[in-house]
Amino acid sequence: MMYNTSAGIVPGKINVHLVPHSHDDVGWLKTVDQYYVGSNNSIQVACVQNVLDSLIPALVADKNRKFIYVEQAITHGFFALLSFDFLLEINGGMCMHDEAAPHYIDMIDQTTLGHRYIKEQFNVTPRIGWQIDPFGHSAVQAYLLSAEVGFDFLFFARIDYQDRAKRINEKTLEVVWRASKSLGSSAQIMTGISPKNYEPPSDNFYFEVGDTSPIVQDDMNLFDYNVPERVNDFVSAAIAQANITRTNHIMWTMGTDFKYQYAHTWFRQMDKFIHYVNQDGRVNALYSTPSMYIDAKYAANESWPLKTDDFFPYADRENAYWTGYFTSRPALKGYVRTMSAYYLAARQLEFFKGRNEVGLSTDSLADALALVQHHDAVSGTEKQHVADDYAKRLSIGYTEAEKCPLLNISYCPPSEVDLSSGKSLVVVVYNPLGWKREDIIRIPVINENVTVKDSKGKVIESQLLPLLKDSMSLRNSYSTAYLGKSTNVTPSYWLAFSASVPPLGFNTYIISSAKQAASHSGMRTVYKSQISQNDTIEVGPGNLKLLYSGKRAKLMRYINSKTSVNKLLEQSYIYYRGDDGSKDLQPSGAYIFRPNGTYPIEPEGQLSFTILRGPLLDEVHQRINPWIYQVTRVYKGKDHAEIEFTVGPIPIDDGIGKEVVTQITSNMISNKTFYTDSSGRDFIERIRDYRKDWNLEVNQPIAGNYYPVNLGIYMKDNSSELSILVDRSVGGSSIADGQLELMLHRRLVADDNRGVSEALNETVCVFDKCEGLTIIGKYYLRIDPVGEAAKWRRSFGQEIYSPFLLAFTEQDGDHWANSHLATYSAMDTTYVLPDNVALITLQELDSGKVLLRLAHLYEIEEDTDLSVMSSVELKKISKVTEMNLSANQERAVMEKKRLVWRVEGSSKEQPTAVRGSPVDPAKLVVELAPMEIRTFVIEFYSERGSFSDALYRRSNLRRKATFSLP
């Protein structure tokens, strides 16, 4: 019997858009490779190869059938065999990235990688954002990774249960999301929220091999014929959904995690439903895609509710806030950020050098970094062995990228060179930013008699900081853990000196042995017991002074003589006890932050408080307790404090999971209000115990106020702004007025029942001895007069993201220095980028063309001077083509296709946002309005032959994979 599956949209009826899909995480309980080949099925029955293999005949068998596929990273190019565009119209990045932990640059990169791949291979341009699984949704995802990419629709499933209830009640699950204050309606996106999840409408409609939903038994020659009952089930479910949906179009997400392992089982039943439901005639069922669905919605010419800001935090029910994962696996999160920065710089260097035709490239790192943006990767919500797999991939990618000839010297990790033999160490310092920049570099050295010379041979000021016992033991332990043996040579000092490097350029420094030692840091160790009353200690060689109470061994005051800021300031540690689930089976875990009590961490017993002073920086070393160590650095040339924390192993031998938080406490009147960035870009106002979209019922006064922090968090009052910037993705909040907090590390004893089935209890083993993971990280603190803080947050934020990249070599005598260029800038020596513009992509493409992205760093009204239109002049360029954000189509084409949605209530219409004008090919000036990112493919004149004369093929895992046919 043939089923009639040809139904299209029928006007006047409820149209049930059946959207077949499989949600194939690129790693979660199994690694991405295990998911692909289908190994390790004892953990989870999942084999993407089955999905792909069985899909093709199912789609070939009936051209009316549809399917959408999201995760390019796991398809291994399989769809190259097909010409079903609808398969690829969704997301199209390498993965369905998380929206809390990834930085927007990583999101752009992974999306670009996927989009350009799909464009090249299949000539398809995805139209739909399909973020069905991430645990909350960021403004950047909406306006940047959806609207600016050229999507017509963004669909997802996970929003706060209270929000969802209200939206169901008010038929506001579908909205126009205008997520950018600065870009307004020019970067809004039509957004659909699922009424429940990304699965079929009820337990009654699952058709995987082995699923227990009743199949449609339509063979009258067999027993149990059930077509009427099943048609009734379908119609009831359709009407129920139509009752909470605007227009007569509803979408059913027909699939879930790793389904369609034998695709035929689903299509066979959907064929029957479409056939019999349409024979019945009460509603109309059709095979569809989100694209067909949204076109139907658009054709209805409705007005839609407006949504601003974002969808954080996410709770799926009372007491279940998914805000723990903002911090889960802080070491992985830090590694991702480090690799992200490295990848940005390495692509620049690859471009300068020209992509190597046969050698290694940054491509593996690109793949690994794209993969790790997945919503169960950098999020920290995967099983331990999967986290290990991501780290391994990053490591391999880094190693391959590192092996490319870099600046004509071989790059090696910083090592402790013995300079006593007359050799000297050449340090090449690369600055990936478009601004000239000075920063302190620290290198471990064995000898104290060393000197640092600049590229002109002039000795420059340097400072030796003794390596203290605590950091030495950690260093040895982790070296052994990761190298399998302890290191031979133990450095005694950090050598610090200030490097100054031109934009997109490098400078060279030579470290050699000297008769005399470099400036020793003055050192004073204070024991609490020794401290008398009123023993105030002032720290900082420059404008910024931190005042400590020697008695309490604590920070007390922040003074900047230049800006006249003088504020009481405390910094402390607490931990939240992670709920073990004994109350209501909702423990704190990898996803969920469920605190059960707040416990201050006070320095215990006779612990030291050591201050190192010197001409370049002062350091305050504090052992807070046996498992928290902290170094606070105040640099002569910087107006912020740098806090390096070492946290771990968090003890759990008392059976209690702990979530370690640092709190910065001032007497500012912050009025419940604080600000956190969205994916490292726009700052969004957060108000404690409050949601703009609904009347919040507070059941978790701590977890329910946590937000992801990628760039920073700040608060303000009438006089000043206190800002904290971070070196990785963390969770942060302001639980009390005048106070900000960051969750730095978590170690838990129970699983939080969201599938991962492991307690988040990261351990590191050295031979047979295992202990909890210790992490080292940094955050940066500054207080500015109110209204003057954005400059630091934006420009220094960019410096944190893109630190200097160091390369080392040794030389005998002056051999290397004499034969190499000592300093270089890719930019005209008279030119630097404007202060409000960053170069976020400079990358040679396979075609030899170059991908260039420039980002305005400021929002409208963020800074008096810098929240203005800016312009960058391009030179020596033969052709420039402006692209959409993911560079898979020309910007003009994208804008022309864009659907224009109407918003309810004309009062909500904004004036058209300011945006830079199209680039005049004669003038080559790129204008950038606040928050604007512009993407170009540029071509150089042929004399830049090093990369223009060949088409390189990328050869990475994704391409080399082999495929079996069904």
Next chain:
Amino acid sequence: MMYNTSAGIVPGKINVHLVPHSHDDVGWLKTVDQYYVGSNNSIQVACVQNVLDSLIPALVADKNRKFIYVEQAITHGFFALLSFDFLLEINGGMCMHDEAAPHYIDMIDQTTLGHRYIKEQFNVTPRIGWQIDPFGHSAVQAYLLSAEVGFDFLFFARIDYQDRAKRINEKTLEVVWRASKSLGSSAQIMTGISPKNYEPPSDNFYFEVGDTSPIVQDDMNLFDYNVPERVNDFVSAAIAQANITRTNHIMWTMGTDFKYQYAHTWFRQMDKFIHYVNQDGRVNALYSTPSMYIDAKYAANESWPLKTDDFFPYADRENAYWTGYFTSRPALKGYVRTMSAYYLAARQLEFFKGRNEVGLSTDSLADALALVQHHDAVSGTEKQHVADDYAKRLSIGYTEAEKCPLLNISYCPPSEVDLSSGKSLVVVVYNPLGWKREDIIRIPVINENVTVKDSKGKVIESQLLPLLKDSMSLRNSYSTAYLGKSTNVTPSYWLAFSASVPPLGFNTYIISSAKQAASHSGMRTVYKSQISQNDTIEVGPGNLKLLYSGKRAKLMRYINSKTSVNKLLEQSYIYYRGDDGSKDLQPSGAYIFRPNGTYPIEPEGQLSFTILRGPLLDEVHQRINPWIYQVTRVYKGKDHAEIEFTVGPIPIDDGIGKEVVTQITSNMISNKTFYTDSSGRDFIERIRDYRKDWNLEVNQPIAGNYYPVNLGIYMKDNSSELSILVDRSVGGSSIADGQLELMLHRRLVADDNRGVSEALNETVCVFDKCEGLTIIGKYYLRIDPVGEAAKWRRSFGQEIYSPFLLAFTEQDGDHWANSHLATYSAMDTTYVLPDNVALITLQELDSGKVLLRLAHLYEIEEDTDLSVMSSVELKKISKVTEMNLSANQERAVMEKKRLVWRVEGSSKEQPTAVRGSPVDPAKLVVELAPMEIRTFVIEFYSERGSFSDALYRRSNLRRKATFSLP
């Protein structure tokens, strides 16, 4: 990557024959239809449609791939789309029949149905017996349903664990099985026993979607490449099996129950194994079939061990004898036997009438009967709802067959006609046997004033037997249970009279009201308390007298005046307490008989013992206890006793399962020896606590001595033979010398852990009241002088199998009698079949040709007179073609193709068995040697036009089913 799967056999290497298969029970935990469409997956994940749909592309994709498919009943003709002969070379019956509970005629019928279907549709003749799952193996399966069908190989898996251990040790898992004493080497079959089961060689080689065996990860671009490890696994398993196997060919059964739901998952891995294992070269792996396997074995020209008798009983481990299922679901077993008999007779009538071109036919009954021979159907080892489904199918088949015009009268079930209005009841009595026959007929009547006339109008002797209270209440209860309402009219009597019917013919009797009552049975009810000492009661109007002790209300002695047999004889009931598994988790259950104590059942309290006497028969009514009622009948013209037992509801409110057994106890010196039939045909000697093939370690002295009984069980000593014949399949044994026992009913409280997950606790509900199933059955008992018992066992056994078939109509006056033929025989009036020959099939085929099967009923040396060559003359026949047993090929062709296997040790060679000569077309005489069954397709001269002028299409469920394509 393409895998090289083209490997054939490589001489000198271990050849691993990979045989892909799916074992798809046609009902077990789900019904056959549920298994087909894949509903009810919460009980078991199984969908045969998935298997079939996914198999085709997998086979098309690589012509080297193989697959075998057994159960035709569930394929719904699917393979019509294919031309892969290898799919169908196995079994080819409608199901993989059980070997304990089915009667050989049913086995032949269901095999013929499948074989002819496959032959017609695909022109394939199966070569292999594939009885991988049945729980023990019968001699009849070997010599009749394998050798006589033309198979070259019989393969199975389930044999006694002690037997298997010895065979593994001695490399005797592959044998020549010579199962028929009478036919000897002319009907032997090469037989393979799996070293373990019908699954892959270890847990390491399962590849269903979701299985956890490691897949072969051969993509070097992904992590976890494991080809060397997996090749080693394969080679190790192959060598291990080769070490216990003769020749260098081993077979791996690559599949199990309901696997290959997505066939590709298995083939993908097997492709890789074949490719990489053969690259490795230590062993040779190939896609194969049992046919290829056995041809390779044959080519090795080995001699093989000889096996005789059978493989009953089966224990899969200590204390786990699968001998409970011999009796499980006795009502279903009885229904099957009743329908089997009805089907045999109905086909004869259908043939006489000519197959109806458009109307209903016996085809549905054929299908239902074929299905219920399945090894989880008549075996009683299915879930209750599945047993209900089988019964429903039989009922539908019966109803359809019954509706065919039969003998020109409408057939109706015996009903209690009120004859007082002057109407009379016409009873047409059909005799399906080839012999003239007299038998007592019993019909319930309301009035006592009735008379019976024969077809010539002559009043014949009749006898009225009052319906006693006990049988009335049971009748009312079950009528209500099955009809949903109680009956209106309550009969008061059974009217008994003797009917005499010609061979393959009918006779007519008229029952009408009379002024006088028929002969009333004299009735004497004895209460135990009234009985004095030495109160001996003699029962029986003819040669046979049973002597009862009135005091004990028990049978004491069996006397036959004609044969001078005079024997002490007792008959009693006991029950075995079914083990509840508390000892070692092995309870008694649907499969397993695990007694835990023997409990005699003595008549309790003031229970009656009633004797009815009359001219035709005497009846002894005994209420043994509140749930066992027994009627013993002794007929004037019969030299056996008929015992009708009513057992149930077996009480389990004490939490104890009970297995109810009747024991017949004599003082015969039976010397541990008794005899049970094989599938209703050959008798096999059984010796208590002994096995011919190995040194039995006895751990279950009762359960381990149980055997299936389909025809009968007997024992003997120097002077006499005591035989019991049964009306259905039961389990029986001789646990003590001089004693035989039959297990009649079982009701248990625990599941026996073999998958069915239900206690065998059959209940019947009347409205809201449920109680244990009550069964009614009969067995027949006779003692003969030694050497003279076979005649009764064989000829009366045939009468039990094929009782008279009754049809009823009413008439006013003599209307019907005057207008209808009153008596008829399909055979020449001067001819009956020889006493040692039975007509077991007479059936019009779709082609209009007729299928005829004649069976010699005696084994060699079984009877002095009748164990001889016999002959049957055919007449009025234009053409006769001798076929193999399943009638899918000419006998001569089969014999020509047959592989001839050598047996170890020439001393074991027998003289060639005696067999009938080929039929001379001129003489049309069919010779039948002892135990020979000969099958013919015959054509009549054209004057027999009623069925020769059209080709009828069978239209049954199997044909009408619709198929979906993948």
